Amino acid sequence: MGLIGELKDLVRAAKERDPAAVSTAEIIFTYSGVHAVMNHRVAHWLYKHKVPFIPRWMSQCSRFFTGIEIHPAAKIGRSFFIDHGMGVVIGETTEIGDNVTLYQGVTLGGTGKEKGKRHPTIGNNVVISAGAKVLGSITIGNNVIIGAGAVVVKSVPDGCTVVGVPGRIVKVGGEKVLSDEFHRMNLPDPVSEILSDCCARIDFLEKEVKKLKEENK
Numbered sequence: 001m002g003l004i005g006e007l008k009d010l011v012r013a014a015k016e017r018d019p020a021a022v023s024t025a026e027i028i029f030t031y032s033g034v035h036a037v038m039n040h041r042v043a044h045w046l047y048k049h050k051v052p053f054i055p056r057w058m059s060q061c062s063r064f065f066t067g068i069e070i071h072p073a074a075k076i077g078r079s080f081f082i083d084h085g086m087g088v089v090i091g092e093t094t095e096i097g098d099n100v101t102l103y104q105g106v107t108l109g110g111t112g113k114e115k116g117k118r119h120p121t122i123g124n125n126v127v128i129s130a131g132a133k134v135l136g137s138i139t140i141g142n143n144v145i146i147g148a149g150a151v152v153v154k155s156v157p158d159g160c161t162v163v164g165v166p167g168r169i170v171k172v173g174g175e176k177v178l179s180d181e182f183h184r185m186n187l188p189d190p191v192s193e194i195l196s197d198c199c200a201r202i203d204f205l206e207k208e209v210k211k212l213k214e215e216n217k
Helices: 003-017 024-028 031-049 053-066 180-185 189-214
Strands: 081-083 100-101 107-109 132-134 162-164 168-172
Touching: 003 024, 003 031, 003 081, 031 053, 031 081, 168 189
Parallel strands: 081 100, 107 132
Antiparallel strands: 162 168
């Protein structure tokens, strides 16, 4: 997809997801998220073609003018929309799928401990709300919603809603999840299961011994 196609895609995403969007011209000329993503598309192309210095310089210029920092190495899918993007940070090894929406203050960053792949992988149709932090080489599944201010440091499966610090799953497929206390109370007990299995085996062996004794009388 060329730059014109990319711009049309961004405009369409803004119209679909921002009820305040009035016109194509307004989106193109006033939306900092659109400016940041378009700049990233160019910087990323240069980065992939091993052009030195310029991609990183472009990302820093974009940060200065838009308040949005996207490392040129980050991989971003189609229909990506940043709404009210001030303070958004997207790290170097981040991978983002299609139809993803970020709000202001979102960080897709590292924990400072990893090497290599150290930033998150975001699936398709994900919404990450204002101020949320998704940290480390974790995977966020498709159709996930991350609530405002959440701090997510563990992978999240498809179709979940995550809130809180640290982030916890409160919905799966739109259905509320029971409390952590309930899950802890209903976890399987491996010791109990082993003892039960041993008792069943002893009972079986006793019956076999009794049967053999009766046959030998």
